Amino acid sequence: MHEEFRKLAKPYLVWLYLLAVLPAVVMFGLIFLDTEGVVIETPGITLENFLYLAEPSVLKAFYNSFKFAILTTLLSAVFGYIVAYKVFRSRFRNKFLILVILILPMWSNMLLRIEALGNILERHNIITDLLSRIGIHIGVNLKGTEAGVLIGLVSTYMPFMILPIYTALEKIDFSLEEAALDLGATGLQKFWKVVFPLSLKGVVTGGILVFLPSLSGFAIPYILGKGNIILIGNLIEQNFKEMNYNAGSLLASLILIVIFAALLAVNRVDKEGETLL
Amino acid sequence: MTEYPVAKIEDYGYKEHRFLKAAWKWVVNILFAGTILLLYLPSLVIALQSVNDTSDLSVFNKFDFSAYVNMFKDEAFANSVKNTFIVTLSSTLIATVFGTLIAVGINSLETKKRRHIILLNNIPVLNADIVTGISLMLIFSLFLRIFPYLFGLSTLILAHVFFTFPYVILSVLPKLRELDPNYMDAATDLGMKPYKALFKVIVPSIKSGIFSGMLLAFTISIDDFVVSYFTTGNGYDNLSIWIYGSIGRKSLNPAVYAFSTALTLLTLAILLAVNFLRLRKGKKNA
Numbered sequence: 001m002h003e004e005f006r007k008l009a010k011p012y013l014v015w016l017y018l019l020a021v022l023p024a025v026v027m028f029g030l031i032f033l034d035t036e037g038v039v040i041e042t043p044g045i046t047l048e049n050f051l052y053l054a055e056p057s058v059l060k061a062f063y064n065s066f067k068f069a070i071l072t073t074l075l076s077a078v079f080g081y082i083v084a085y086k087v088f089r090s091r092f093r094n095k096f097l098i099l100v101i102l103i104l105p106m107w108s109n110m111l112l113r114i115e116a117l118g119n120i121l122e123r124h125n126i127i128t129d130l131l132s133r134i135g136i137h138i139g140v141n142l143k144g145t146e147a148g149v150l151i152g153l154v155s156t157y158m159p160f161m162i163l164p165i166y167t168a169l170e171k172i173d174f175s176l177e178e179a180a181l182d183l184g185a186t187g188l189q190k191f192w193k194v195v196f197p198l199s200l201k202g203v204v205t206g207g208i209l210v211f212l213p214s215l216s217g218f219a220i221p222y223i224l225g226k227g228n229i230i231l232i233g234n235l236i237e238q239n240f241k242e243m244n245y246n247a248g249s250l251l252a253s254l255i256l257i258v259i260f261a262a263l264l265a266v267n268r269v270d271k272e273g274e275t276l277l
Numbered sequence: 278m279t280e281y282p283v284a285k286i287e288d289y290g291y292k293e294h295r296f297l298k299a300a301w302k303w304v305v306n307i308l309f310a311g312t313i314l315l316l317y318l319p320s321l322v323i324a325l326q327s328v329n330d331t332s333d334l335s336v337f338n339k340f341d342f343s344a345y346v347n348m349f350k351d352e353a354f355a356n357s358v359k360n361t362f363i364v365t366l367s368s369t370l371i372a373t374v375f376g377t378l379i380a381v382g383i384n385s386l387e388t389k390k391r392r393h394i395i396l397l398n399n400i401p402v403l404n405a406d407i408v409t410g411i412s413l414m415l416i417f418s419l420f421l422r423i424f425p426y427l428f429g430l431s432t433l434i435l436a437h438v439f440f441t442f443p444y445v446i447l448s449v450l451p452k453l454r455e456l457d458p459n460y461m462d463a464a465t466d467l468g469m470k471p472y473k474a475l476f477k478v479i480v481p482s483i484k485s486g487i488f489s490g491m492l493l494a495f496t497i498s499i500d501d502f503v504v505s506y507f508t509t510g511n512g513y514d515n516l517s518i519w520i521y522g523s524i525g526r527k528s529l530n531p532a533v534y535a536f537s538t539a540l541t542l543l544t545l546a547i548l549l550a551v552n553f554l555r556l557r558k559g560k561k562n563a
Binding site for chain 2: 007015
């Protein structure tokens with residue numbers, strides 16, 4: 001387009017360097033310093049902060065974070081695929097509207113949904129109360145357990161999986177499916193050898209969008225885990241709240257490395273910014 | 278008479294899978310229903326709680342709509358709702374207007390520079406909320422000495438603009454790429470100044486992208502908790518921060534359940550109305 005417009009992008013480049021790149025540098029710097037907050041008056045250079053990583057509680061948090069993130073991604077992929085595929089195969093005229101209605105809950109406040117979910121994960125809750133009136137007595141206590149946190153993570157982040165998978169399915173040319181059937185593939189073969197590989201891009205995008213927030217979130221384990229389950233996000237939040245910026249930066253930098261890997265992976269398949277939306 | 282062997286369909290490799298297929302279909306249907314239930318369960322509980330007569334979360338007493346009537350009686354809650362809308366509306370507006378201009382700028386860059394800026398633009402999208410929040414807090418606190426009361430409304434809006442920009446840009450860019458480059462040339466050949474051509478020719482033809490970017494920015498901004506939590510200050514709470522605090526104090530005001538339910542129903546109504554109007558318009562044109 002017109003060359004004169006090029007200067008419209010310049011301020012944004014400065015903005016990104018200032019707010020996205022510089023903080024990462026500051027954060028890496030804080031790892032090697034011994035400061036109080038960000039008051040860098042008498043910075044003592046130290047490697048002591050790395051000892052923090054060897055603490056059992058930190059190791060446990062890392063193990064938990066990756067475990068929950070991987071499980072959440074896998075479960076969301078399976079269930080999200082089912083939802084996206086069902087809507088894709090349905091006969092509604094405006095399928096996108098149906099999809100949006102299905103993920104409508106995503107638009108009410110996330111913390112409130114988690115709190116509501118936390119209430120019904122308790123043994124005695126509003127649903128069991130209603131059910132007990134018609135003679136059904138069930139009730140398990142999942143709040144404060146690993147299963148409870150997992151349910152919360154999956155129900156919160158699954159919409160981020162459904163949308164990209166649906167978009168990928170929508171792009172598949174129907175004549176490819178017809179060709180597969182004409183050439184003698186069974187329904188299952190058609191799905192497994194034609195439809196699924198073509199929708200894989202959506203699964204990968206959704207996977208990234210689910211994996212990263214479930215790896216680093218702290219509100220869901222805080223509310224649903226009742227302090228029994230500590231993830232990296234909780235430790236980072238704690239450290240920054242107690243003005244322990246050095247240890248907090250160390251943990252945040254480690255998350256940043258994972259993010260950086262994801263960024264490079266996305267950039268490898270797509271240099272023009274078409275994958276993430 | 279000789280008996281000829283009667284060929285069966287199975288001899289030709291046909292396998293009877295009807296039962297298996299039906300069973301599989303049922304399994305998938307049950308999983309689908311379960312997933313939808315899981316997605317909707319929290320909203321159902323919120324709705325149920327909003328018409329509950331007691332604030333006890335473990336029993337349903339009887340229907341009572343006082344939470345709707347007294348929705349904004351609690352001052353802290355009403356304030357947080359007001360703050361949320363101030364932050365979200367202003368940051369969405371800023372992000373949409375400037376994001377569109379930036380996208381036009383990025384689109385006219387040469388390939389190498391464009392890819393560089395798109396790579397950087399992906400950082401706020403992929404970055405963990407907690408890292409974004411801390412990053413912005415660190416940068417803002419470097420300015421604390423010059424502006425001691427910086428944290429609050431201004432930092433919140435800056436932070437929200439920061440993480441909604443990429444979504445607007447990523448929604449507008451594909452539309453710009455699809456655009457016929459001759460439009461711009463035709464407009465300037467006919468004597469328009471480049472910026473006039475931008476607003477008269479380019480912007481009208483990419484407005485669907487601008488609109489979807491704006492919607493995305495609004496949705497992400499209004500629901501944000503983590504980034505807001507780290508970048509606010511001086512008691513300036515938005516809805517998410519207020520809810521988080523209330524959960525910590527175990528004193529969540531039932532009004533918030535009513536507010537959330539009303540908002541969800543309103544969104545649903547708008548969605549259906551827009552769809553209905555579009556259908557009617559389509560029929561008229563046909």
